[in-house]
């Protein structure tokens with residue numbers, strides 16, 4: 417799996433030499449039952465062969481041809497049950513060859529050949545797959561499951577067998593009220609231990625998001641013990657019986673809650689960006705304003721439709737991106753180069769500058785604002801105006 421650091425390195429790469437090409441290959445295994453894995457490899461090989469023909473690569477691109485041959489060989493091996501989604505980034509002129517297994521984020525098997533690596537399909541890997549813990553809790557026991565990408569393992573277990581205060585000693589009738597109070601204290605103590613375990617996990621950054629499975633009757637008391645820092649990471653809880661719930665069911669419930677939570681989160685983000693733009697606050701919409709805000713260092717989170725593309729230009733000297741197809745850079749006057757898709761330059765720029773990025777399904781709201789928007793950390797012009805007003 418790819419790390420943020422590896423992603424940043426890929427985003428920083430740009431071809432500088434004549435004939436040099438950055439090749440990005442995404443392989444998506446099909447899930448339909450009637451498609452054999454063999455067929456997936458054939459699709460992959462077709463995509464590669466077609467690109468080789470289209471590009472009419474010649475002797476000048478010998479190294480790129482070698483990279484494509486190597487990807488073709490890899491595609492031939494991509495069959496059998498173990499076939500997972502995969503990404504390959506290659507530029508042998510600069511000694512780059514990286515293969516990554518991915519959660520199934522790529523929309524389809526595709527090959528991109530450009531000046532920079534095509535990184536947009538990797539955006540959801542970081543925005544939609546938080547390291548997730550599922551805590552399964554009853555009044556005496558707790559299990560902590562760790563889900564990252566499609567991997568799933570048990571992180572820890574807490575067992576607090578409650579001592580049977582006086583229950584079995586024949587004085588049950590006499591001592592009942594007393595032992596119940598004892599038990600209540602023991603249960604509370606157990607929830608405190610669970611809460612402590614979660615707090616420690618959150619502080620050690622062992623998880624970014626949390627889902628809790630427990631009986632509904634126990635939920636209020638358990639929730640009451642959770643540290644505010646843990647509460648912030650809590651996506652939701654589901655009703656579960658500790659004894660009968662399987663790990664597979666726990667994973668399924670957690671993923672359902674994660675999806676619902678992501679959808680709400682995305683709806684809030686787009687609303688925030690649009691309202692911010694309308695009020696001249698901390699939001700902008702449309703490519704021109706988004707590019708400007710990105711260059712000003714104002715952007716906190718970039719939002720775009722998953723299939724967003726737009727033509728633009730970038731300056732060959734200062735890197736300025738412009739939504740107007742101008743031949744010369746309005747900032748430094750040097751020649752610009754055309755970008756068939758602004759994302760080829762914008763996505764790496766965002767990754768390099770640690771800007772958050774979220775890809776959204778297309779909808780009417782997003783469509784009305786040009787399918788691209790951003791949430792800002794600050795507005796440079798406002799600060800300048802405030803400074804002017806103050807002086």
Ligand SMILES: [Zn+2]
Pocket residue numbers: 731732733734735736745746747748749750
């Ligand atoms: Zn320029």
